[in-house]
Amino acid sequence: MKSIIDVIKKRHSVRNYSNKPIEKDKVQQIEAYLKNNTQGPLGSTLRFKLFDATDYDPAELKKFGTYGFIKGSRAYIAGVVKSNVTAMEDFGYCMEKNVLFATGLGLGTCWLGGTLNRSTFAQMMNVTEDEILPAVTPIGYAKERKSLKESFIRLAVGADNRKKTEELFFDNSNTIPLVMNSSGQYSKVLDAVRIAPSASNKQPWRIIKGVGNRYHFFMKEDTAYNTAFKNIKIQNVDMGIAMCHFELSAIELGLKGVWKIEEPAIESGDFKYIVTWVG
Ligand SMILES: Cc1cc2nc3c(=O)[nH]c(=O)nc-3n(C[C@H](O)[C@H](O)[C@H](O)COP(=O)(O)O)c2cc1C
Numbered sequence: 481m482k483s484i485i486d487v488i489k490k491r492h493s494v495r496n497y498s499n500k501p502i503e504k505d506k507v508q509q510i511e512a513y514l515k516n517n518t519q520g521p522l523g524s525t526l527r528f529k530l531f532d533a534t535d536y537d538p539a540e541l542k543k544f545g546t547y548g549f550i551k552g553s554r555a556y557i558a559g560v561v562k563s564n565v566t567a568m569e570d571f572g573y574c575m576e577k578n579v580l581f582a583t584g585l586g587l588g589t590c591w592l593g594g595t596l597n598r599s600t601f602a603q604m605m606n607v608t609e610d611e612i613l614p615a616v617t618p619i620g621y622a623k624e625r626k627s628l629k630e631s632f633i634r635l636a637v638g639a640d641n642r643k644k645t646e647e648l649f650f651d652n653s654n655t656i657p658l659v660m661n662s663s664g665q666y667s668k669v670l671d672a673v674r675i676a677p678s679a680s681n682k683q684p685w686r687i688i689k690g691v692g693n694r695y696h697f698f699m700k701e702d703t704a705y706n707t708a709f710k711n712i713k714i715q716n717v718d719m720g721i722a723m724c725h726f727e728l729s730a731i732e733l734g735l736k737g738v739w740k741i742e743e744p745a746i747e748s749g750d751f752k753y754i755v756t757w758v759g
Contacts, residue, residue, distance in 0.1 A: 484728045487584045488672045493639065494588025494622040495630040497552035502620060506585050507532055510619070513581050514557065520570020521723065521739050522755065528559040528578060529605060530619070549595040551627050553618030557582075557589075558601045560611040568713045569754065571614045572720020573727075576676070579617060580728070588622035591615055593679055593714045614712045637681040642674050650688045653747035654698075658689055665733045666693065666759070672729040678718040680705070685722040686751045688744075693737065693759025696744050697722065698751030719754050726757060735759055 502510075507530065514528040532555045557578055561571040579589045593615040602613045626634070634640065646657035649670050660667040666689075673685060682705070686698040699719050706715040723739070730737060737759035744756060 482584050484580065484584075484732050485668065485672055487580050488675060488725055488729065491580065491583040491589075491677070493590040493634075493677060494618075494620075495550050495590050495633065496623040496625070496627040497550070497554070497588065497618060497620040498623045499552060499554070500621045502532065502555060502587065506587070509585065510557075510578075510582065514578060517574050517577055520561070520566065520574055520720070521727070522566035522570050522573075522741070524564040524567045524570035525562045526559055526571060526574050527605075528557055528574070531556045531558065531604060548629070549633065550590060550592070550618045551629070552623065553620050555619050556601070556616050557619055558605050558613065558616040560602075560605050560607050560613045563610050563612060563711075567612060568614060568716035569720035569723065571612075572717035572722075573724040574720075575615060575617070575717075576721040576724040577728075579677075580724075582617075582619050586621075587619050589617040589619050591617055591677055591679070593709070593712070593717060612711060614714070614717050639681055641681070643683050645670065645674065648674060648683065648686060650686065652688065652690065654686065654688060654749040654751055655747070658687075663689065665735055666695070666730075668733060669726055669729045669735065672725045673722045676718075676721050676725045678721065679714040682715065682718070684715045684718050687722075688746060688748060688751075690744055690746060690756070693735075693757075694744070695726070695757040695759065696746070696748075697726075697754045697756065698748055699754055700750070701752050716754070723755065723757075730757070730759070 561567045649658040651658045684699045688696045
């Protein structure tokens, strides 16, 4: 059994893929995993599909439309979620589980919420009126070397940098940084959140520790950015990704808890409340 925390540490965005196809048994494992990944932690219903484009000719492959950001990928995972107030968080959570499953199989991925031809993927998924397609990911073996464009994108968004813990995690209000080594095993859980992927690496997650093992999740929203894609709130998707890293790491460390939306009465400034982990 692979440690999920190790898998989380290993994951990074891959934008340059080798032409080695994904082996049949891995395709089957992925398809089985996607088939069961249909329920978000906050109640939304989802469906995911693997498009293995190995048999497609190059012209067909171009249809996948990622504006040149992704090179050489032969397969994609696309997903849709039923419209719902928590649809974006649920999508982020469930899609990140797919991403980590792929990472565990030795495959590369890259969340695409901006640089994709959404309508092409929506068509392939037969999206219905009450469904939303927030993002997709290519999936496949990484090429040994990054492409020049990939290196440029990583540099542009500072992909290898993460905010310091004192900018992300707080104690009882939005002003006092959490003393990480006073949080016991939860400090490892928070570390796993810190290295999560986020759109343009903006890392909007802010977590305020409340009474006991209550961890309140807030979003430091970049409003212009988060409303740029109409009904797709890409930073709320980021929040779901943070929930995924938090919960999977907590489970691995034997820390039990449940998600609750409870609007805590604590000072949180301009942070937007999302959800609480009640440990
Ligand atoms: C919701 C979401 C949407 C993203 N959209 C794109 C995208 O459209 N194009 C792209 O090249 N990268 C995209 N990314 C990848 C991020 O830029 C990347 O996760 C971040 O820079 C951190 O790098 P890392 O994933 O290698 O740790 C997206 C990531 C997330 C979480």
